[in-house]
Amino acid sequence: MSLRQYEYALVVAEAGSVTAAAERLRVAQPSVSQQIRALEQELGVRLFARLSTGLVPTLVGRAFLREAQAAVNASRRATAVARSGRDALTGELSVAVQLGFGTRQLPGALRALRGRFPRLEVTVVEEPSTAGLERLGRRGELDLALMAACQRTPADAQPLGHEEFVAVLGPGHRGLAADRVRLDELAGDPWVRFDRDGALDAVLEEVLGDADPVPTTAARVSQTATAVRWAARGLGVTLVPASTVPRGYEHLTRPLHPGVSKPVVAVVRSGAGPAETALLELLRQENWHRTPPRPRVA
Structure with missing residues (x-):
């Protein structure tokens, strides 16, 4: 077996036919067919119906x-890595970002x-x-992931800072009269939410908690x-990271009181090369929200 056979099989799966795969690979159709047959014979299984x-x-x-x-x-x-020196690095770097985090940085x-x-x-x-x-990480497709810290965050994650969340209110909303808005001041407001099982909706679930009445x-x-x-x-109020607010809408945002923020971390694949290491360091140098330390209890 060879990596060329792997690549041919991946292109055939994506293209859906040997003819289309041959066009993408810029090789003769019989060559693709031969490589796929040889691969199946060596493996002893049928890879394609x-x-x-x-x-x-x-x-x-x-x-x-997948493998x-x-x-x-x-x-x-x-x-x-083998062909490039540090100053002439070539190749591909795959980065995944949890939706809503690191948008500015x-x-x-x-x-x-x-x-x-x-x-x-x-x-x-964006995921x-x-x-x-x-x-994506288990499939070996990522070099670096930028994500919100949670209970499932890997132990080797690198902390970067925090994303501060703000409420976005409609024009004329009563909450715009103050510099910050309390959650109980939004009681009765409908909410524009995010896809279930996503990190952004999880933050909103945590903030709303046992709110009474139950938000719609x-x-x-x-x-x-x-x-x-x-x-x-x-349409309703929403809660988003401050860095994701499009230009022109800042006047409709207010931080919550008490404030809401979420730690952001970077997870780098094992055996990271110079590109991943450099990107991690550059991310650390970006302007992240820093939450003030909690006062010590005497």
Whole structure:
């Protein structure tokens, strides 16, 4: 077996046919077919079901392709490190961000990283849930994950700072009269919330707690910008990280009293190379909200 066969199988699975895969790979169709047959013969299993509509991975094929993707990713990283000096680093860097966290800080860190390694290709994926980030990590598809700290945060996570949350209120809302808004002042307001099982909705669940009366949900959205815009149109109030508020809506935001913030951490793959190490350091240098220390009890 070879990495080329792995790559061919991955492209066939994505393209759905040998013909389409050959076009993407820019090789002759018989070459792709031969490599897939040889791979299946060596493994002793059928990786693809051959249907009238094309090729579809079998059950064992899907399991194999997950591991093949991890192997190909690892090979690319190893090749990039081996062929490049620190000042001429090339290759791919895969970064996943938990939706809503690091919105202000990550672009600056990536800009500085690109300035240092202009030939480095960076792919960023937004993932709303911690479970989703874990799945990507187990499949070997991530070099660095930026996420909110929670009970399932890995022990080797690197603390970066905190994301401060703000309430977004509609024009004329009574809460805009003060510098901060108390949660009980929002009693009776409907809420624009986020997808269930996501980190942002978990923060809101924690904040609302046992609120009485039980808050109603006006809508659920997937993006922080959508939540802010809908709240600004009076659909309901929402709670988002301050760094995610689009320009032009800041006047409709107020911090809660008492304040709400969430620790943010970075998780770097084991055996991190110079690109991951540099990005982690650049993220640390960004401007994160720092929560004041709690007073000591005498």
